[in-house]
Amino acid sequence: MHMDLLEVSNISKTYGSGETAVHALRKVSFSVSKGEYVAIVGESGSGKSTLLNMIGALDTPTAGKVTVTGKEIFSMNDRELTIFRRRNIGFVFQAFNLIPELTVEQNIIFPVLLDYQKPNKKYLEELLSVLNLKERRNHLPSQLSGGQQQRVAIGRALITRPSLILADEPTGNLDTQNSSEVIALLKEASRIYEQTIVMITHSPGIAQTADRVLKVSDGILTDLGRCAE
Secondary structure, eight states: OOOEEEEEEEEEEEESOGGGOEEEEEEEEEEEETTOEEEEEOOTTSSHHHHHHHHTTSSOOSEEEEEETTEEGGGSOHHHHHHHHHHHEEEEOSSOOOOTTSOHHHHHHHHHHHTTOOOOHHHHHHHHHHTTOGGGTTOOGGGSOHHHHHHHHHHHHHTTOOSEEEEESTTTTSOHHHHHHHHHHHHHHHHHTTOEEEEEOSOHHHHTTSSEEEEEETTEEEEEEEOOO
C-alpha cells in the first residue's frame, strides 16, 4: 500500500476571536508522498510559515490534524512530540541558527547529541563531503560565508536522517549562485536518503525546482500541480 509520508487534514489556525479574529489558515488539506519535494509559495502574511510551523509541530492548529509517517503529531504529549520531532523532522531556516561557539562538525552532530545518541561517523563523513564542508569541519560559523553556513544548517537537518525536511526560505539570505547550490544540494540529499522536502519560498525560480507547487493565499491552499520537467 502506498503511504503518504505527510498528511495535512483540515488544518485551521485562528488568532484572536470574534470581530478581531485573524484566520491564518482555513481548512488546509494536502498530502505529500515519500521522497516528494514540494514547494509552498505565497505572499508575505499568506499563512505559509504558519502552515510549515504546524507541520513541524512548532505551533498548534485551532482545528485539524497532521500525520507524519502515519503518526498523528498533535495526539502526542509534549515529551513524545519533542522526541518524535527530533528524530523524524529536520528543519532548515532562513536564519542559519548555528551555535557560534561550536565548529561546523559540532553544529552538525548537535541534534544527535541532544538525543543522547552517538553520531554515525561514516554518515557524518558522507554528509561533510556531499555538502562540500570537509575542509571546513573545524571552522566556527563566523569563519564561514553565508552559503557555507546554510550548508552546515542543512547538514544539521540531515544528520538524524529525518523522513521529513521542512525548509523555510532556506535561500532567503543567499545570493543567486549560492541559492542554486543550496537547493541542488537539498534535492540531491533527499534523493540519496529518500527524504521528503516541504519548502517555503518566494522565489518562482526555486519553486520551479520542486516536484509540485502549493500556493497559500489568505490562509487558503491551492495545489498548482506538478512542475514541467
